[in-house]
Amino acid sequence: MSYHISNLEIGGIELKFYSPIQKVLITGDKVLVLLERVGVEVDETKESLTQNIHAYGNKGRKLWSIEPPPTFQNRKGLITGLYTRENKVLAYMSYGVDFEINLDDGSLIHIPDQRPW
Numbered sequence: 001m002s003y004h005i006s007n008l009e010i011g012g013i014e015l016k017f018y019s020p021i022q023k024v025l026i027t028g029d030k031v032l033v034l035l036e037r038v039g040v041e042v043d044e045t046k047e048s049l050t051q052n053i054h055a056y057g058n059k060g061r062k063l064w065s066i067e068p069p070p071t072f073q074n075r076k077g078l079i080t081g082l083y084t085r086e087n088k089v090l091a092y093m094s095y096g097v098d099f100e101i102n103l104d105d106g107s108l109i110h111i112p113d114q115r116p117w
Contacts, residue, residue, distance in 0.1 A: 001031060001106065007113040008033060013060025023082050025091055030063065030103060031056045051089060052079055057108060064106035069093060 002009050003024055021050045025096055026032075035052040046072040053066035069079060069091075081092030090102045091108065099108040 001026070006035075010056055011059040015060065016058070017054075025082055025084070025089065027103065028086065029058055031058065032082060032089065032101075037078050037080070050078060052105070053075065053082060055103070066091065066101065066106045067097070067108050069108060088106070 001011075001022070001024070002023065003021050005021050008015045008021060008024065008031075010016070017033070017035055019037070021033055022036040025034070033054045037052065050068050051065045052066040055063040055065075057063055060092060066079065079091045080094050083090055083092070084109040089103060090098045091101055092098050094102075098111055100111055101107075102109055
């Protein structure tokens with residue numbers, strides 16, 4: 001596996017994304033790709049800009065895109081970080097809250113007792 005700017009190669013398959021790649025995280029049999037937020041508009045045939053984490057199998061097949069993050073105080077939720085902690089994969093939101101990512105389907109799991117101020 002290798003990547004450069006907005007291109008990623010997995011298992012001999014080259015993938016091209018609409019935004020630059022910010023981070024690639026390999027967990028088990030999945031490759032998670034976090035795309036940068038570049039403020040470009042895309043048409044309805046492409047992924048939502050708020051769905052900027054995508055999961056692929058180790059042969060390059062797309063498994064899911066992250067569920068659209070919730071809004072907070074009328075601000076769109078934007079995922080700006082991707083990391084692991086205690087064997088869980090977490091997404092960091094632009095408004096200061098983390099969510100656990102369900103690796104089976106890309107849904108977000110709320111982590112209680114965080115304070116979005």
